[in-house]
Amino acid sequence: MAQLACKNLEIGYENHVVLKNVNFTVNKGDYLCIVGENGSGKSTLMKTILGLQRPLSGEIVFGDGVRNNEIGYLPQQTQAQRDFPATVEEIVLSGCQGHAKRLFYGREEKELARQNMEKMRITQFAKRCYRELSGGQQQRVLLARALCATRKLLLLDEPVSGLDPKVTAEMYSLIERLNSEDQVSIIMVSHDIGAAVQYSDHILHVGQEMFFGSTQEYLQAGVGRRFLHVEGGGKQ
């Protein structure tokens, strides 16, 4: 059974359909990239998967041991967060908020936070203030937080936007390691079509033309070749 399956999903707002006939599945260990032009409905789709807004019709089914509050979400940062007075540790620990019925974090949660900070190599920043870190370090903090919320499925929203090329490459390799070593399934919304086809094993292309399939199939398909040509420029 798939961890996440979307069937005939129609998404949008009250009187405006953004996307329809969205069909795709995510199985354990998959690395899915959601690509498409600006305004094609990528973020609306993501909000719908996360349950931040309701689908107009169709269904989203979680399975294979994943419940709908077990998605680790890496949101895009807001301006308010960049100035937020909080230490790295406090933020990573807040990833455990869904775990216990209790209101305070116990030894178990602190240990989980410590492990994930180690995994993201931010242990040395634990007591530092979040707003003093660089963009790449901040993303690793939020990723460690997401890992506290899940061991199974990560949803990343433009994880490299605003990062320089070197940090971008590091971020991608961190994500790849999580996917290959820890078997964490990845769903990534991305503008970076070059990296999307390089790292992912499945592609969901949304917009006027819809496509879902393996990355190989996408590279062969007309929609994929056209999109790569326009967006990727000479990168291929």
Place this chain on the structure above:
Amino acid sequence: MSDFFEMIALSLQDDFVQNALIVGALISLSSSLLGIILVLKNFSFIGDGLSRVTFAATAIASILRLSSNNNMFVVLPVTMLCAILLLRPGQSRRIRGDAVIALISVSGMALGYLVLTKFPTSNNLSKDVCTTLFGSASILMLSQTQVWLSVALSIAVVAIFVVFYNKIFAVTFDESFAHTAGTKVAAYNLLIAVVIATIIVLAMNLVGSLLISALIIFPAMSAMRLFKSFRSVTICAAVFSVVCSLLGILVASGAGTPVGSTIVAIDLIGYFVFCLISAIRRRA
């Protein structure tokens, strides 16, 4: 100058001043805690807006001939309702947050004044209005019931903040993440709104509706100048707020100045001191 301190020493023995100090400390403690959430959520001005609603509601309550002990039953629900409306999550909203606050703020002010002029409760209208806007000596004339009510509500607010500390942090830092992690964001926003309304109605007694924002904003802003973790900001804001309010009440009772404005003036001085320390620290 020695007169001034004698006045303070003398007033400290006064039951009413002692009451004022207790109530003042508790109200500033709870408003500083709430203030951190509001400032970080970019809702600094909500205190302003809601306190004007409270002004209007108080005016209406006075037409209904409710005594100042009973008007809480009209004022509190009305303010809560407005707080809930203002803090609704943003996506479905048609008008932007700051515009709504401005709308409510202006309307509250106008309606309150309108009602008061049409149905004056005493002969001295401008003094009444002035009292509601800037607070009065009324904090120095609290009845025993009012003291107990304030004490009980403040303790409730502080208890809520302590018990839900982690959830409040999570919801304030990142609402969408909190939602995906299974936290009931809407419920916590509702709780925050209700608590804010309570604080504002309470703080009306202390500083009046024009100056309530000061109690909410100054402690949080000052603490954020110096501290880096959410926990230390919280503790510092609470201490800052209590100390400034106690000083304010004492100075006011010694120098005969209005309590509300004195507290705010001391908050302002405190803020500048914190700015200075942070500037020196940065240079060092």
